[in-house]
Amino acid sequence: MAATGDEAAAMDSISKAPSAHPAALIPAGSSSSQAEAPEDAMESLVPPPKKPSTNSDGGVETAEEAVEPAEPDIDELCTDMFEKMALFLQGELTGTCEDYRLLENMNKLTSLKYMEMKDISINISRNLQDLNNKYASLQPYLDQINQIEEQVSTLEQAAYKLDAYSKKLEARFKKLEKR
Template sequence: MAATGDEAAAMDSISRVPVSHPAGLSLAGASSSHGEGAEPAAESLLSVPKKPSTNSDGGVETAEEAVEPAEPDINELCTDMFEKMAVFLQGELTATCEDYRLLENMNKLTSLKYMEMKDISINISRNLQDLNNKYASLQPYLDQINQIEEQVSALEQAAYKLDTYSKKLEAKFKKLEKR
């Protein structure tokens, strides 16, 4: 069966369309590297004319071309994605480096604090040893002071006993005088 009128025109447009699609796609791919012409190629894919379906045969439908939506330039999207991933990874690595730098500075400060504490403890130990040596050199004098204190206490006790004895003697003397 041979196609008539509108059917022939529709078939003719269908047979021509596949030839224009690869050219449009290759133009879009080729123009993406230059950054220009991506929009005209996308428009050329959308501007394929559609034939209205007017049937003169009564029950036979004519085929219409299925037009795919224009796809964004894959190379551009990949480049954009890789640039953004590079920025993200650079930020992550920078943050990690900064964290390690901060940790290094904290370790240095902690080390300095421990060195200061070590110096302080050495000074305290040295001063304590000096005090112990001075105490040891003063120990004979302290022993003498303790002996003198004991002797003073014993002398004080003897003075109290002598005082009590002298009071008793005085009382006896006054008693004898009155007689």
């Protein structure tokens, strides 16, 4: 995961330590040696002010060593960088650990829900089996009810036929009575 914002700026400032330039000797009166030096070296080096020569050679100037800015303590910068990197990595690992804890808790809850659903399905299965057993024990009675219903419908048909026949007999009897 890439660092963003303040973290990136801090990491950039840590990684960019001032670069050290080797000391260069620049003759005070020589302009050709300055033209041959790299541009970076020229920008970072400022020629020292000319001092009058106390040499007995008369008119010969001496060269002086260029002065570079003092380097910050590299050990302190490294320690600071490692502390900040450790803090960054610790934050990353803490976030990952929290993600795994959340995932573990979700898995535990899901497992508990499935256990509850398993218990419910076992209870439903038992109840269904009990109902099937009760239905099987009631089956002979249901068969008797079906037989009784058939006999009742047959008896009802016979009663209708008997009623129709009795009406015909009554009509004949009335006819005979009138004569």
